Structures are given as structure tokens and as C-alpha cells.
Amino acid sequence: MSADEYADLVAVGGNVLTFDARDGRASGLAARAGRLVAVGTDEEALAHAGPGTRVLSLAGRTVLPGINDSHLHAAWLGAVWPDTLISENGLSAHQGRLLADEESRRAAILRAGRICASLGITSYTEPGLGPGEDDGETGCFSQAVLDTYATLAKEGELRARVTVLRLFGTLDGPSTLEDVAAGLDTPLPRTDPAWLNVTGLKIFADGIPPMGSAWTCHRYTSGGHGSLLVAGADDAAREHNLRTMIRLAHRAGLQVGVHATGDRSIDAFVDTVAELTAEPAGERAAARRHYVIHGDLVNPAQIARMAGLGMGLTTQPVIAAATADWVAGALGPEVAGTAWPLQELLAGGLTFTLSSDGPVTTPDWRAQVAAACGLLGERAPRPRLMTRLLRCYTTAPAVQDGAEAWKGSLEWGKAADFCVLERDPLEVAPADLPQVAVDATVTAGRIVHLRDGVSLD
Numbered sequence: 001m002s003a004d005e006y007a008d009l010v011a012v013g014g015n016v017l018t019f020d021a022r023d024g025r026a027s028g029l030a031a032r033a034g035r036l037v038a039v040g041t042d043e044e045a046l047a048h049a050g051p052g053t054r055v056l057s058l059a060g061r062t063v064l065p066g067i068n069d070s071h072l073h074a075a076w077l078g079a080v081w082p083d084t085l086i087s088e089n090g091l092s093a094h095q096g097r098l099l100a101d102e103e104s105r106r107a108a109i110l111r112a113g114r115i116c117a118s119l120g121i122t123s124y125t126e127p128g129l130g131p132g133e134d135d136g137e138t139g140c141f142s143q144a145v146l147d148t149y150a151t152l153a154k155e156g157e158l159r160a161r162v163t164v165l166r167l168f169g170t171l172d173g174p175s176t177l178e179d180v181a182a183g184l185d186t187p188l189p190r191t192d193p194a195w196l197n198v199t200g201l202k203i204f205a206d207g208i209p210p211m212g213s214a215w216t217c218h219r220y221t222s223g224g225h226g227s228l229l230v231a232g233a234d235d236a237a238r239e240h241n242l243r244t245m246i247r248l249a250h251r252a253g254l255q256v257g258v259h260a261t262g263d264r265s266i267d268a269f270v271d272t273v274a275e276l277t278a279e280p281a282g283e284r285a286a287a288r289r290h291y292v293i294h295g296d297l298v299n300p301a302q303i304a305r306m307a308g309l310g311m312g313l314t315t316q317p318v319i320a321a322a323t324a325d326w327v328a329g330a331l332g333p334e335v336a337g338t339a340w341p342l343q344e345l346l347a348g349g350l351t352f353t354l355s356s357d358g359p360v361t362t363p364d365w366r367a368q369v370a371a372a373c374g375l376l377g378e379r380a381p382r383p384r385l386m387t388r389l390l391r392c393y394t395t396a397p398a399v400q401d402g403a404e405a406w407k408g409s410l411e412w413g414k415a416a417d418f419c420v421l422e423r424d425p426l427e428v429a430p431a432d433l434p435q436v437a438v439d440a441t442v443t444a445g446r447i448v449h450l451r452d453g454v455s456l457d
Helices: 042-046 074-080 102-118 143-154 177-183 235-251 263-278 300-309 317-331 342-347 365-375 383-391 395-400 430-435
Strands: 009-012 015-017 028-032 035-040 054-057 062-065 067-069 121-129 161-167 196-204 255-260 291-294 312-315 351-354 418-421 438-443 446-450
Touching: 009 042, 028 042, 035 042, 067 395, 074 102, 074 121, 102 121, 102 143, 102 438, 102 446, 121 143, 121 395, 121 438, 143 161, 143 196, 177 196, 177 235, 196 235, 235 255, 235 263, 255 263, 263 300, 300 312, 300 342, 312 317, 312 342, 312 395, 317 365, 351 365, 351 395, 365 383, 365 430
Parallel strands: 009 054, 015 062, 067 121, 121 161, 161 196, 196 255, 255 291, 291 312, 312 351
Antiparallel strands: 009 028, 028 035, 062 418, 418 438, 438 446
């Protein structure tokens, strides 16, 4: 083996959960130029070591594919951490324009990168950046934030890979068909898509059930059924405009993520994708990886349709747990009892991801997975279920990103993105998962986090 064929990094003596098609295990890894060149025994990994290779001793620690948070407002997180909206303190101390200039934007994104690295997060989706928020209150979602991301990516300063959805309306607010149509024609920064990939756009279809603003077939206890946020004279016009936005983006070859919590909003989205899929000259919608964001009131019939159309859904278990009583107050206990149907989503065959919506909740995936187990009524260790939930933070988000060919699992040729845990998460009770420390994080074969007091050399 010549000098330029030696691995940059080798890790041995571990419990490597590959999350490949067979849920295989290994003990060693080797990485060169940011990609895995060996996943197998220690001997197979060490065969790639040379004079300049850094060799890590995992000492029985567990290795997972890098965590991919499929819905994380990282720039906002970097501006307000450690506070989150759903917490004892809330975000009341962070009023006004938080990111007002290039220096503050850079600082927030870089800080978010450090936070993510400390949690084992090697990829995340920024779900909504663009000119619709240029005059937004916080400055955390503007086009300027996307431009700063592009600058940092070119400088090699990002610690995690970033997928972006553009936003041509206001966050948690209205958008117009005219603004979306015009926005789709605006240019994008040129970047390496392995580090910064702008895949499509986000549309806010409706609000949330506790506020009575999700568009639903159910009647709110205060009366009414909510409505769409998309501008229009009445429900029919608003739905027409929403569906037209989706069609325009799809035909432009873009992915669409629709913030839809009510079942009527979800129906409008799924019906539109079904029509596009059926177009004689159109490509299958699955190629676009369209997905529902949140989906609080999604029902089993919609889940089945979405799976057949190649669609996905991302949700946040901590939000579900924290707001269940509010949903019951808004729509009654019977409807609330069917909200966030995690069991059906896990078994439904669609691309289902768990995420944080940070800083609405904590970006800590361990807390999100523990909350999912709580919603499912699981208290004892269940390795099969834990593996399934961890896939919702690794392999499934890679599919959502259209990147499953090169990231999401630990296999030869894929990205050398992984996190090192002090214990095996498959063997702990779900409530104890948040206490399982992240000892190290590796992105593209580079150690981007090492927990204080931990040495792997």
C-alpha cells in the first residue's frame, strides 16, 4: 500500500452499529479522504494504517452513524442556546433582532456547529431560510443567513453537513403564490452539496392545533376548523394557491417540505403529490422526496397513501409529549388520543424521521428518542425498537436528503460520519438514554468533538 493509500483515521476495539441493511456490527473502522475504506474487524481496519494514520482506541465504546437532525433551526439555536421555547425559561430573554449583521450570523452558525458536534450530530436540515424573512423579527431565517452558510461552507468551517429548504413567506405565517413563484426563479449560491445542499422549499400550510390554527376536519372546542395560512380570499382559494405552489416547485425539480399539522392540510398536500405522480409525462414524486413537517393530526389512511407516493414525514416527540394536554383542550381528548400516531408511522413504510425543531425543543436526539419511547409506552430496554428509532435519526434522514447512497449508515465508501457513545444505547432503558454520553463525533473523518476528560489515542 502506498503512502497516499493509507487511512487518515482508524478506530478499533469498539461496538460499531453499522445500520446497514442487515443491522450488522463491526469492531473497527478506517477512513481516508472523508470516506470509509474499511468497516469490519480490528485487523481489517488496521490493515489500512500507515505512518501518518491516527489510530483511536474505542475501548468497547459504541459507534453509531452520525446523527442527522432533519428539522433544526441551527442559526436560531446558536443565537439563544441553552434556552429553548419549550423549557422552564422559554425564550423570553431573547427578544428583538438576534442576528443583525454578518458577524452575529457567523457566530451563531459556528456556535450551533459546536453544539451539534457535542451531541453527535453530523448533518441537519435548516427548514426555512430566505427573503420571506429578510424583515423578520429575529433575523435568524433571512436570505443573509443562507449566504453566510455558503461563505462558511466555502471556507471549510462547517462541522456538520447542512440541507436547506428556502422560505418565500414568513415563518409560522402567510405566504403568497406570487412571492413563491418569483422566489423559485432566484439564483442559489454555488456550494459543494456534500456540505451545503439547498434541496427545495418550505411552505407553511397551517399553524398548530393548540392555537386553533391547524386546518382540520375536527371541530375545535372553541368552534371552527382552523384554516390555511396561504393567502387567499377563502378556503377554496387558499387551497388552490397551496396546491399551485407545490406543483410549481415539483415541476422545477425541487423538494417540498410542507408545515402541515391538520389532517385537511395534509390531505391537500398528499392529493397534490398524487396528481403529480399520475401525470403521464411527469417523473415520480418520490424522486423529489416531498415530506410533511410535524403532521400532528396525520391519520393511518394518509400514512398509507404517503408511503405509496414515496413521501416522508418528520415529527418531534418532545413537542408531542409537551403539548398533548393543550391539544386535548383544543380538540377534545378523543382527537388528542389519535394525534402523533408513532406506532403507525414506524410501521407505515414511509420515510419517517424524528427531529428536534430546536430551539423550540432541545436539539438532543437522546431526549427525543426517550420521549418517543414514552409516547409508545415503552420503559424497558427493547433493542429492536431502539434500533428502529435510531434509524429515524440516521438512515431515514439520509433518504429524506436524497443522500442515502453516501451517508446515513457505516458502510464502505460512505461518509466517515459517526459518533462514539460511552455505552450501547440498545441496552439501556429509554429514560436513561439522555445520560449516555457522546464521547466523540467524527465528520468526514475529522474529529470535531471530544468530550472533556476523554482520550481515545
